[in-house]
Amino acid sequence: MITRKVRKWEKLPGKNTFCCDGRVMMARQKGVFYLTLFLIVGTCSLFFAFECPYLAVHLSPAIPVFAALLFLFVIAMLLRTSFSDPGVLPRALPEEATFIEMEIEAANGNVPTGQRPPPRIRNVQINNQIVKLKYCYTCKIFRPPRASHCSICDNCVDRFDHHCPWVGNCVGKRNYRFFYMFTLSLSLLTIYIFTFDIIHVVMRKYPVSHLSNQKEQTCRRIVLVCFFTLWSVVGLTGFHTYLISLNQTTNEDIKGSWSGKNRVQNPYSHKNIIKNCCEVLCGPVYPSVLDRRGLMQEDSSVSATSAAPSSFSSSNPVSQTTKTTAPLIPNEHTPDDAKPSIAASAETSAPPKDEVPPAPKVPPLASPETDAEASIVKDKAH
Structure with a gap:
């Protein structure tokens, strides 16, 4: 077994x-994000x-300076939204998942065959309002309030708003304010460029000698791009401004979670637009709970049979001149050429320290042949 330390984001x-090294976190579908970056950089260029x-x-001369500052702020907010953790919740460990399953089975009891088991829901009270916590079968956890599972990233995101392909990431609790600042600043930049493009087109009527036809055509193209971009970006910013004033998410608005039916009201709203905006845009930035750059140990087993004998012998020069006396595999017989001789073993073996040395031998009085004949005669006499 070989133990090595790896970063947690790898697992x-x-x-x-x-x-x-785990500092940048994005979704796998990043093609639309590159398109967004290309359109912004290309139009501003x-x-x-x-x-x-x-x-x-x-x-x-202040016009290009202000445009450059606004452009840099838009790029910074885009990268901050795209490269950050939106609020991904860690999945339950195997022991935690088993414990939760046992709790659910104990609470639901035995379900008769053929009947659907009851939904896995827990009720909590928030601001005198009952909120249901749904169980995620993928992450094996009860999702916190306002959290949802993103099917594209395959993770539960806290205060899930939506998955935005234009930024290449989910929009959740930790990056929603940066996403809103990105849409707001992009709207201002688009309006800024569109306004001065119109001014430039109007100023063409005056006799300007150095204004060529190529520049006029380029100006018209920029006006056309900004015109179609203006409505979508400004409309998106207005929609999220409306959601922020109600302290609501896009996911909740689409599902109609707080539409007022059955006397269900939004328990997160302060009934005040200023307070709602301050909570969403000026609240604390919550730390990530993933610890993606933390270290963890990984055990990897190495098979002994995968290595060839030649490579093993070449890597260990001592084994080329020394022969082993014990088998490498259990129940394997040692070859004859590897067995040590009796004389060699007698020479190398030494008597134990605690053993008493044998007594000196006494020379026999008679030869061994006479003693053998005497013993035979005594046996016959008996």
């Missing part, structure tokens, strides 16, 4: 991918290359 279940030089000279 974490689920469908997430890790980079930079065209704006800085073709629009900003003209606007800085004819309007104000």
Whole structure:
């Protein structure tokens, strides 16, 4: 058995991918994230290359400076949302899962054959409101309030909002505020670029000698891209602003968890827009419970029969000149050429320390042949 230390992120279940020794955590489907990064960087690069030089000279040099700061903030919020742990909950250990299963079986009793077992639900009270905790059959845990299992990442996420392919990660408890700041800053950047593109198009009517036709066509393309992007990004920001004011998630809004039916109200709302916004956007950033960069020991067995005899003998030079006297495998006979001779064993063996040395031999009075004949005569006489 060989024991080696590995990082915990290498053994974490689920469908997430890790980079930079576990510091970066993302979903496996990252193609749309690269598209998002390409659209933002490409559009801003065209704006800085073709629009900003003209606007800085004819309007104000502060226009490209503010655009650059806003662009850097958008990229920082995008990477912060995409590379962080959204709030993944660790799965139950085998011992914990067995204990939970025993508790559920003891509570439900014996279910008759052919009948569906009752749902695995626990009730907790939050702000005088009963909230049901559902059991996750994959993670073997009762999910905390507002948590849900993401089918794409195959993990339970605390305060699960939704899985966003545009950022390549889930949006949950630990990165929701960064996701909202990303959508808000991207909306401002899109409006900013779209506004000054319109100004640039209007200023074309004036006789400007250095404004070529190629720059005019590029300006029109940027206006077209910003026009279609503006509605989707601004609409998404407005929708999440509405959810934040109610202290609600996208998952809860789609399922209608707090729609008011059966007198069920949102127990997490403070009935105040300012308090709800402060809790979601200004609350503490909770630490990750995964400990992905922690160390754990891994035992790996090495088979003795997998190594060839030639490689074993070459790696151990002493074994080439020394022969073993005991078999390597049980119930295996030692070959004759490996058995030591009797003389060699007699020479190498030494008497034990506690054994009394034998008495000196007394020379016989008669020869051995005479003694043998005398014993035969006595037997016949009897």
